[in-house]
Amino acid sequence: MSAPLTTELHVTGMTCNNCARKVTVAAQQVAGVHSVTVSPPTGRVTVRWLAAAETDVPAVIAAIGAAGFATKEITAAAPLRPSRRPWPLIVGLAVTGVLMAGEWLFHLMMADWFRWLSLALAGGVQLYCGAPFYSGAWRQIKVGASNMDTLVALGSTTAFGYSAWVLLSGSGGHIYFMEAAAIISLISVGHWIEARVSEKAGSALKSLMNLAPPTARRIVPSRSSRREEAPTKFGIRYSTFGISQSLLTSAATTEEEVAVASLQINDRLALRPGDRVPVDGVVLEGESAVDEAMLTGESVPADKTSGSELFAGTVNVNGRLVMRVTATGESTALAHVIAAVQRAQSSRANIQRLGDRISNLFVPIIVAIALAAGIFWFAHSGAEQAFVIAAGVLIVACPCAMGLATPAAIMAAANTAARRGILIRDGVALEKAGEITAIVFDKTGTITEGKPKVIASHHFQIALASELKSFKVEDLAAALATLSGHPISKAVAAKSAARIPLKDFKEISGSGIEGMMASGHWLQLGSLNWFKIEGIEVEPALPFADEWTDQGATVIGFAVNQQMVAVFALQDALKAATAKTLGRLCNPDYQTDGYKIYLVSGDSPRTTHAIARQLNIPAACVFAEVRPEQKAEFVKKLQAQGERVAFVGDGINDAPALTQADLGIAVSRASDVAREAADIILLKSEIEAVPEALGLARATLRTIKQNLFWAFFYNALGVPLAACGVLSPVFCAAAMGVSDLIVIGNALRLLRWKRK
DSSP states (O other), X not given: OOOOOEEEEEXXXXXXXXXXXXXXXXHHTSTTEEEEEEETTTXXXXXXXXXXXXXXXXXXXXXHHHTXXXXXXXXXXXXXXXXXXXXXXXXXXHHHHHHHIIIIISXXXXXXXXXXXXXXXXXXIIIIISHHHHHHHHHHHHTTOOOHHHHHXXXXXXXXXXXXXXXXXXXXXXXXXXXXXXXXXXXXXXXXXXXXXXXXXXXXXXXXXTTSOSEEEEEEEOHHHHHHTSOOBTTBOOEETTXXXXXXXXXXXXXXXXXXXXXXXXXEEEEOTTOBOOSEEXXXXXXXXXXXXXXXXXXXXXXXXXXXXXXXXXXXXXXXXXXXXXXXXXXXXXXXXXXXXXXXXXXXXXXHHHHHHHHHHHHHHHHHXXXXXXXXXXHXXXXXXXXXXXXXXXXXXXXXXXXXXXXXXXXXXXXXXXXXXXXXXXXXXXXXXXXXXXXEEEIIIIIBOSOOEEEEEEEOOOOOOGGGTTSOHHHHHHHHHTTOOSHHHHHHHTTOOOOOOEEEEEEETTTEEEEEETTSOEEXXXXXXXXXXXXXXXXXXXXXXXXXXXXXXXXXXXXXXXXXXXXXXXXOOBOTTHHHHHHHHOOTTSOSSSOEEEEEOSSOHHXXXXXXXXXXXXXXXXXXXXXXXXXXXXXXXXXXXXXXXXXXXXXXXXXXXXXXXXXXXXXXXXXXXXXXXOSEEETTSOTTHHHHHXXXXXXXXXXXXXXXXXXXXHHHHHHXXXXXXXXXXXXXXXXXXXXXXXXXXXXXXXXXXXXX
């Protein structure tokens, strides 16, 4: 898998996180875009492209432009110059402070010199500090849209324009230059704080991005060994003291520090205690414990020996390791995790559509209310009161809070989940997870370790062909099982190291495997029920099967040329946290968390029910001998009964059920992230994260609803009060910023969420 390309863009006109969301949505609609990251304070947009896609940068620029924002590509020839200080904000606050002091402390509002000074200072704020709002409003108008910038520009211009008219006409009325400057300044302060506070919601993502070190220690042949490789005599490499010169030189190696970006597949790296793993790889030499907490959420370091997998960003704790590079750049597990978190943060939930629809109509409605209020007060109290109240109505309205209600909560929840080894695909997945009523667990590899072992076997005395008598039964069964990747096949394959060539191999999903020897003998390994269907006599195996299935073992048969030769009993241990986890989710009367628990398995009824009894799952909720394709039908049946179903599987053969379920939860490994299609991926490979993921989803959905309620309540209360003249424009500007902070602050509570 090649690494996706990255394009850096600079977008102007973004004044808040709601603008950033619009930019993100616009860019993600372009074909070939893998993910989009937007930083409103700097205006930087990072677009990551799919590996197989063409990088259509002009299409992204056009899409963002259609959303009302000016965009240009950042290149080496035209780098982005970062702004060190928010000068417009500083200037705006300074001018507002001077005007407030003059009016409120020194009562200079009627002094001619101060009135003309106010015009000059407030005009500077309008042109310099208000430029982002005016340009943003103009870009939205050009594409036939409107947003918060439109209201701010209209409100501030109303206050400034009326005051300028009063001063220039010489009417001697009250002027509102201080209010005009305060509107721009206070809202700018609100957005600045909003951006800083929102950075906390992305803390986990930033931590993930900083996990991989910039350099690595690559093992290369030493210079002396390179020189010694050349000497030969008569074209033949000579030996020293009977030892091959090539062996001597291969052992002479050294370590050099190189940039991680320069690493290639199959490079050898050295890891000392305390080093972070720079890329994905496998251990070649050494033993150590590796801390994988930041990647998987697992607090206990994992032991690593030769052949163990290593993931970028994890920490080598106490031993020296030599590793071989297997993945670099965007192909590493860490890169896939980062991409998943970014995708979740920039996604939208269905509930957000309500806020989007209202936001689209909001600005025209507010402008109409402001005009109506202005006309009413003009008729009753004159032009001064009309302009002030109209400006207050325009300013107090806050579509920004409605736009932030959902994405702020999703961003915080996605980061909280990522820190605990839980990857959530998008906001829709979070929303669905908060509405689940029933959970279906697959057995093998989900609630069990997925590593069964052969604990007993029985051979039958039958006449075999003479050419087969030289083989042990275990050798024949293992030779067939080696060709399958199923956990049961792997357990049988481990019984013998013998390998016999086979042809016409076939795997019957949920039943067994079969293949033919070169001599024409037909081998079959699988369930006794399948053997019955195939016409193989299974009666001799029933006593053995009854004995071991009552103990929770899985019994399979092995047949040669349609004759039962042997039976094997395999047992797969329950994961340590399974019973405790299911106890958290429910009890037999389904009252603890409101979830109904079901267990499905392709195993025999007696084995499956034996496992269920250990977990206190009612017999009515246990379904055995369910083939992989039938699991999806079972989920569909529950959905027809009105249940909102989550399916928890290992992702190997559960894809149909994971797709059919309202919520698919894959108990996976970090290396499998790129291949999973589930809504939620548990990187710990432990189902103890299931109640945590569902609890976080419920808390997120509750937070989204609280945010939407606050946004609607704020506007439902603030707009009428401003229209009635109760709120001044300055107070309206402050209230608008506070409403955004309340929504974001409520969302940030999810960063500290803990399951009760």
